[in-house]
Amino acid sequence: MAANAVLPRTTKRRPVSWGNPLTYALALAVAAVSITPVIYVIIGGFRTTPQIVANPAGLPDPWVWDNYARVLSQSNFWRQVFNSAVVSLGTTIGVVVLGVCAAFVLARYTFRGREVLYTFFTLGLLFPAGAAILPLYLMLRDLNLINSYYAVILPQVAFALPLTIVILRPFLTAIPRELEDAAAIDGTGRLGFLWRIMLPLSRPALVTVGILAFVTSWNAFLLPLLVLGDASLHTLPLGVQNFSSQYTSDTAGILAFTSLAMLPALIFFTFAEKQIVGGLQGAVKG
Amino acid sequence: MTSTNPTLDLAGGASAPPAGPRPARRSSARAAETRRKWYEIIGLTTPAVIVYVMFVLVPMGFAFYYSLFRWRGVGPPTDFVGFDNYVLAFQDPIFLDALRNNAIIVFGSLLIQGPIALGVALLLNRNFRGRTVFRLLAFVPYVLAEVTVGIMWKLLLSDAGTVNAMLESLGLGSLVQAWLADLDLVIWTLLAVLTWKYVGFAIILLLAGLSNVPQELNEAAAIDGASWWQTQRHVTLPLLGPTIRIWMFLSMIGSLQVFDVIWVTSVPAVRSLGASATMATYMVDNGFFARLWGYGNAVAVILFAISFVAAVLFQRFLLRRDIEGAITRRAN
Incomplete structure (x- = not known):
């Protein structure tokens, strides 16, 4: 049932074609609505809180790994x-x-x-x-x-x-x-x-x-x-919830923790x- | 359906058809076989029955018992108050708000998610390159934990959050709102978040239903000159009826007991005013955190009763034709 475009046509699947542009436009719109907020959270984890406060919708500049490193080095997270x-x-x-x-x-x-x-x-x-x-x-x-x-x-x-x-x-x-x-x-x-x-x-x-x-x-x-x-x-959902209510001012940390919990x-x-x-x-x- | 099941017909030696005299040895072997069968039946089902009865049925019975007391959860309940807790609940404007909010979520989910999911499912059921990837992306919100979704949207929708910032930068500053703090707006904001989260579930179910529609029917319609739209409208949609009704049923039950997303996304102060409370958050706030155990259990019984009545009515009027073939039996 999957659109296995790479498979040779010798399989019994019906040939898969490129759909019309409208199909792709709509499919892209659906995908955008579904994952934009998620991508925002993941990318936000690479920013610092001051960056986020200054411009909530911006891109990381510079990219920082610190938030993710901080969460991953916490024993709580692994626990x-x-x-x-x-x-x-x-x-x-x-x-x-x-x-x-x-x-x-x-x-x-x-x-x-x-x-x-x-x-x-x-x-x-x-x-x-x-x-x-x-x-x-x-x-x-x-x-x-x-x-x-x-x-x-x-x-x-x-x-x-x-x-x-x-x-x-x-x-x-x-x-x-x-x-x-x-x-x-x-x-x-x-x-x-x-x-x-x-x-x-x-x-x-x-x-x-x-x-x-x-x-x-x-x-x-x-x-x-x-x-x-x-x-x-505590399980991961409880951990995420606690972290977010405990460190309300650490927006970047919350974003990083949330991303890692989603993964x-x-x-x-x-x-x-x-x-x-x-x-x-x-x-x-x- | 008993008769159609290809099962071992071991239904008790006594009632087996071949009548007439039988050698004694044969019938005692039969009795042994029947006994053995019952040992297996009991041995295999008992663990499931015990766990199910103990953790699903017994608690609901206790909920009713506790709901008749004024009880802080310490020691056995002694202060019997009859149905006072129920009366109190229906006199509390905040509980009535919670009821209204649940109604908004039940009907809002059906009316908004249904058409969206149908459109997206028909789209993603078309045959085009990259379909698998688009399907996966459309399911993402449904797969994420309710808690992560809640925290994510709480940050995005806060007063100085990304949604408002983006509206500003697009020159739409007049649309900036206190999405989660405005008492009149918050339930609609939450409905939007719930829609984003759960529409993927409807899409998954509908795609599963669509893949059961024989491709030959679509091809036959196409040969007869039907357009893609006509095929969907007159061939596919009618065949999807059972799947749509099952989704409606599951969505309704889920909406009546919705807790996680509401609890995490909404601010406690707003919730305590009733603006964003649902029956489930009201129950946990009052029963567990305020330690009004008798009262909380009364709310639990009300929540259960409403879900039960809704489910029975739905089954009676909408699912009757489907339930046999669609949920309980795989028609092969």
Whole structure:
């Protein structure tokens, strides 16, 4: 589906042409609106605060690396990157493992109450995570989980499960029954079938739900804000927010910190974009 | 859909069709198999069910319980006040402002993002060199964390910020505004920021929907002499209906509980006057930071009830035809 202009025409793709000028003009306008503010922030990080105050819309003159160097040499920044990574990876692994197990049962077993169980999970799509945040905090406090990675990971897994199951189940259902029969004839049980055949075959769907869970968790703000009071556990979004409210006069520093915080998500998405769109294709199929 | 699923038909040995006398050994093997199946079902689903019930359903139940008390969050709640907290909320002009703001965001998002996203998706669905790059660029705002977006726009829109400076230098000094401090303007500024942030999500969904529209249909229309516009209007758009409605649903639920961008971008003083508050920021301000736990939980229940009713109504009237085929099943 990508416009692979460099590929030889021998592939089955339809030939890709240069569009008309209007198409490019509009596409450029869309791109400009999307990324100009982001580029401004990244370039602003190369200026000094006096430069920015004197002329908010100017270019760096001279370019200074100091802001970025300052943020990168802060142990806080790396600590927050580490915390974000632990929380996001923990959430992703939890969602994928629990989601696959439940979706496998809902897709490949016939039993009384199956549709009830499925509806029960899909109901979660109607429960906004935001609305539950206060009682969630109180419960985590009673469980003595406040100020631990679990306080973020467990609720994030729980709230990501409904969407994960909704995306995974049709995928697992679509895998042909013949494969299951063949596996049974070869003496593989249903669990062996799940492990050796289902998981490898459903990798695209697993990657999609994994990416969605990872990005959501990486960007999460409200839950960490309430349950991670301990600054040494702060994730990157909390770190950016604190930095910007603590050093309000250090505009250049804030811009540099914000740019560096954006970077992982941007890089990650650049590589995963196809997976996300491809995975959603199944979910929005009409 | 039960009958159409290509699943193992193990539905309880007892109800299996082949009737008639069976050797005893066979049926006990069957019972063992049924038991084994149930062990697997229970073993595989229990962890997910426990986590889901414990962290999604149970807290909502507790929210209702706590909302009936006046409670500062210390010790067990004892000061039972019935539905007073709910009455108080609907008497607070700031909460009513928050409700109004949520309504502006829900309808504003649908009316502004929908047409923009549709236009951009149709544009980026055309076949031209560099399309992949343009797609990636259009998704950038959606991928960024809400917090970074909020801080970015807060700096850009501050009184001495870049937006005003650029207006000055373009000779449009009369358009300079206190974007985030003007009590009448701030919610519209925030709506613009939210639009910038989330229109990419609509574009992603619509592009995914568009790639399901068979290319042959467009080609057939072209052969019949239809222009590009006519093809989009009469072939593509009708086929996108389900995707558009699913986006509307997700956008509505998201707008009702919007928190991060509002919280980070808007100034607390402006928020506390109600000008830029939403139900979620009002709930966190009052429940968590002012430690009015009973009251905050009442607001949580109201927020949940509104989302729930909106979702049910939407499903009932708009999604009914789509939900089966579009969200829950991959029609192969």
